[in-house]
Amino acid sequence: MKGWIDAAIATLLRTGVLLSIAIIAAGMVITFVHHPDYLSSRPALGRLMSPGTHFPNTIAEVIAGVRRGSGQAIMTAGLLVLIATPVARVALSIVIFAIERDRLYAAITTLVFVILMIAFAVGRGT
C-alpha cells in the first residue's frame, strides 16, 4: 500500500483519540470544579458507583447535558467520540479502496460498515 493511505488512517485514528481525550479531560475538570466535595467526601463515591445510578445513555441526553455544562455529560460525549473513531476508520477505508479502484476490498469494507450499522441498530433494541 502507498504511504498516503497509511498516513491518512493513522491521522484519523490519532485525531479521534486526541479529540476524545481532550473532551474527556475537560469534562473531568469541570465535574470536580462543580463538585468540590468530590475531593474530600467519601460517601459521594458510593453515589457515583452504585449500579442503580442513571448515566446519560442516549445521544439526545448527552447533547442536552453538554448544553447545560454538565461535566458528566461532557465526559460521556468524549467517550462517544472515542467509540466513533474506529467506525470512522472503516468509512475512510471504503473511500481509500474506491480511489485505489480496488473493487474487492471496497466491497469487503462496505460490508463491514453495513454490519457495524446493523450492530448499532441491534444495540438500540436491547
Add this chain to the structure above:
Amino acid sequence: MTPLLFVLTVGAISLLAGFLGSLLGLGGGLIVIPALTLLLHVDIRLAIGASIVSVIATSSGAAAAYVRDRLANMRVAMFLEMGTTLGGITGAYLAGIVHPRFLFVLFGLILSYSAIAMLRGRRRSEEEELRVGPWARVLRLRSSYFDHAAGEEIIYQPVRARIGLALMYIAGTVSGLLGIGSGALKVPAMDLAMELPIKVSTATSNFMIGVTAAASAGVYFARGQIDPFIAAPVAIGVLAGAFAGSHTLGRIDSRSMRMTFVVVLVLIAAQMLLKGVIG
C-alpha cells in the same frame, strides 16, 4: 475512598493495563475488569462498560503507530473484520441467553489451548509453506514489514484465510458476550492458523479490536452501563499506556514476547476457569 482518589487509582491501573495490552495484542480489558472488581469492588456490569471503552482506546492509540510502521496488515484486517463484527452481533444476542458461568469456562478452555499451542510453537515444513490456497491468493494477503530486532525486511504469505475468518467470527462472538477485545483469541488465530509473523499478528489484532469493540460499546452505552466516572479515567490511562507500549513493540525480541504472551494467557485462563467453576 474519595472520588478524586478513586479516579487517580483507576487511572494508574489503566495506565499499566494499556501498556501490557498493546504489547500483547490484548485490549487491556482482561486486566482492567479483574482490577476494578477485585481491588476496587466496582460492580461487574459497570467494569465491563468501562472495559469496552478501554478496548477501543488501546486499539486506536496503538494502531496509529502500527499502521505507520507497516506492522499491521490492512488487507488481512479488513477481510477478518467481516468475521469479528458479525460475531460481535451474534455475541450481543447470545449474551441474554447463555449462562455467564458457561462462558467463563469456555473462554478459560480456549485460552488454555491457545497458551499450550503457542508454547509448542508452529511446526511447519517447507512444503507446507508453499501451499497457498485460492482465497489467500485472490485476497492478495502477502506483505512484508521491517523487523527492528532482526534488522531486516521480512516477507510473509498468510495461508488458510477461510479458517482465519471462521476463527475471527468466534473471537468476535466472545468479544460481544464478555465485553472484551478478545485479542487473546485473535493473535493465536493469525499466528497459528494463518501463519502470520507474531509482530504482524499482534499489530493487526490491535487494529481490528477497535472495530469489534465499537459494535459492543454501542450496546453497553444504550443499556446505561457506561459510567463516565469509571470509563473516563480508564480511557485516559489506557491511552497513555498503549502509546508507551506501541513504541516498545518494534524493538523487543519476538521470542521473549511469545513467552510473555504465554504466561499472560495461562494467568487469564486460570482466572476465567476459577470464576466459572466457583461462580
